[in-house]
Amino acid sequence: MNDYSFYLRLIHIPFGVFWAGGAMILAWYIIPAVKNSGPDGPRMMAAITGTNKFPVVLTISATITVVVGWILIYHNIEVFGKSWMGSPMGISLSTGGVLGTIALLIGLTVSKPTVTKIQKISAMIAETGNPPNDEQKLILGRLQNRLFVAARFIAILLAVTVILMAVARNAHMTH
Numbered sequence: 001m002n003d004y005s006f007y008l009r010l011i012h013i014p015f016g017v018f019w020a021g022g023a024m025i026l027a028w029y030i031i032p033a034v035k036n037s038g039p040d041g042p043r044m045m046a047a048i049t050g051t052n053k054f055p056v057v058l059t060i061s062a063t064i065t066v067v068v069g070w071i072l073i074y075h076n077i078e079v080f081g082k083s084w085m086g087s088p089m090g091i092s093l094s095t096g097g098v099l100g101t102i103a104l105l106i107g108l109t110v111s112k113p114t115v116t117k118i119q120k121i122s123a124m125i126a127e128t129g130n131p132p133n134d135e136q137k138l139i140l141g142r143l144q145n146r147l148f149v150a151a152r153f154i155a156i157l158l159a160v161t162v163i164l165m166a167v168a169r170n171a172h173m174t175h
């Protein structure tokens with residue numbers, strides 16, 4: 001089979017699974033665990049976001065999934081014509097694609113800068129050698145909250161995206 005979409009799916013699906021799974025585990029298990037860990041919470045969060053590069057790997061996987069996903073849409077239009085976009089499969093995949101793309105954009109414009117800010121402030125606090133003062137605690141709390149809300153939103157968007165990907169091939173059967 002000389003159809004290059006095979007290779008695109010081979011990239012798209014594993015990276016998509018890693019991204020969506022990682023984002024869901026983060027939002028629904030890791031973040032609640034961090035929240036319930038009291039004073040150990042921030043150190044746990046720093047270990048997850050800092051040393052093991054989890055956010056970076058997730059961002060790269062997300063970008064690859066979305067870019068390759070849109071190339072797959074383009075490929076389908078090339079093969080089946082523009083009307084494919086209006087077919088149940090086309091609608092299901094492109095709706096999933098839009099939701100997944102929104103999830104990536106929230107990650108890039110909200111989560112990523114927030115993680116960077118938290119890392120900067122935490123590093124500043126660590127340098128002084130003192131525990132965070134009230135103002136620093138307040139700022140960190142707000143930033144963390146923003147990160148947690150964004151993570152939940154992203155996880156829900158990705159859950160819907162994955163369901164739309166799963167049903168796309170049989171979407172016509174529901175019509």
Ligand code: HEM
Nearest residue numbers: 013016017020066069070072073093097100101161165169
């Ligand atoms: C959120 C993570 C995602 C996961 C886990 C995922 C998973 C999958 C899976 C399992 C398939 C195979 C469906 C089948 O062959 O029946 C698929 C196909 C496809 N996905 Fe995604 N996807 C994700 C995000 C996206 C995004 C953001 C786009 C952007 C447009 C996209 C576009 C497509 C397209 C066009 C196909 C059809 C490929 C073909 O022609 O066979 N996906 N995806």
